[in-house]
Amino acid sequence: MLLLLLLTSAFVLVPWTGAGRIIGGCEVKPHSRPYMAYLIIENRLESFSCGGFLIRPDAVLSAAHCVDIKGIMSITVILGAHNISYQEQSQQWIQVTQWVIHPKYSQDGFKNDIVLLKLKEKARINEYVQTISIPMSNEYVRQGAECEVAGWGLTSMTGSRTNVMREAELKVQDWTICQLIFWNYQRQSMICVGDDYGKKSPYKGDSGGPLVCKQKAHGIVSYGLNGHLSPEVFTRISYFEPWIREQLRKFALQELPDSPSSD
Known part of the structure; x- marks a missing residue:
């Protein structure tokens, strides 16, 4: 159902970018993400x-x-x-x-x-x-892997702000979902990531932050769809x-x- 809703809106929404913020997450323990x-x-x-x-x-x-x-x-x-x-x-x-x-x-x-x-x-x-460590070129984060993304700023799509670091847990999704939604999705150099319930996400204001899976930075917050929280596209670090x-x-x-x- 989530995929169907996203597909029906993909043609009228444009990607968001720019310094992502964490929506639907929680405040991290101070200085627990020293990287x-x-x-x-x-x-x-x-x-x-x-x-x-x-x-x-x-x-x-x-x-x-x-x-x-x-x-x-x-x-x-x-x-x-x-x-x-x-x-x-x-x-x-x-x-x-x-x-x-x-x-x-x-x-x-x-x-x-x-x-x-x-x-x-x-x-x-x-x-x-x-x-923080980055993966080697032959290391791949697999579908279903549980990862974390952190950042500062907007906590809702209406523009609410926070000044403390927040974090959300997200899963690596089937790459075909992003390929159907985003015309520009490239499997080799991008990672499809999202919250199964569509309630947690980085958003405008936190681009550049890391997707951390098993204590390694596997992705970089890149872009998503305006008005939707999930899925999002991350730059795949191992490729680079x-x-x-x-x-x-x-x-x-x-x-x-x-x-x-x-x-």
């Missing part, structure tokens, strides 16, 4: 927020559409946060010096929706700030693992004495 990052992206006119996650002390993964904005002047990563309405003692605010969008990223269908951010200084690893490793090696080379920095 989470809150991104503040600023241009000349306004600022935007997105999610992200720390995979190395100097590198954060997020969604490409979060930084696909004209005239970006700065990106700030906040680590160690629970309540982002004020500057907690646990927080580390670090500027981003470089970001690398996947070369085949496309706004048309949110293909290859992944970006790697290089931090100006390495994060201090402690009980509040830690990295070789590209991620290549960029991390380049980041490391830039830190060597007398090494030229890349553009």
Whole structure:
């Protein structure tokens, strides 16, 4: 029945994107997700927020559409946060010096929706700030796997907000469901995820946050349907693992004495 309802509305709804928020979840135990990052992206006119996650002390993964904005002047990563309405003692605010969008990223269908951010200084690893592992290229999260997604912000489609990190439990769905609903769904590079009851979801405001399955970040919040909570599409991290490793090696080379920095 849920699939039928979604199919009947798929032709009149457009995908949502942009910094997802958690609907239907619950507040997490403070600092129990120490890999989470809150991104503040600023241009000349306004600022935007997105999610992200720390995979190395100097590198954060997020969604490409979060930084696909004209005239970006700065990106700030906040680590160690629970309540982002004020500057907690646990927080580390670090500027981003470089970001690398996947070369085949496309706004048309949110293909290859992944970006790697290089931090100006390495994060201090402690009980509040830690990295999370990513899967190898041959690791797949299977249908039915129970995963978690966390973020800050909207708690309903009407715009209610929260400043504390919230989390929802979601299951990996049959990929054919998303393929029927989303014309742009690509099985190799995307994961179909949802709540069986259609009551829990990331939503506008939490893009870039991780889909965590068995303590590994397997997906990145990417897009869904306006007006519907489930299913959603996540970027499949294992597909991009070789590209991620290549960029991390380049980041490391830039830190060597007398090494030229890349553009």
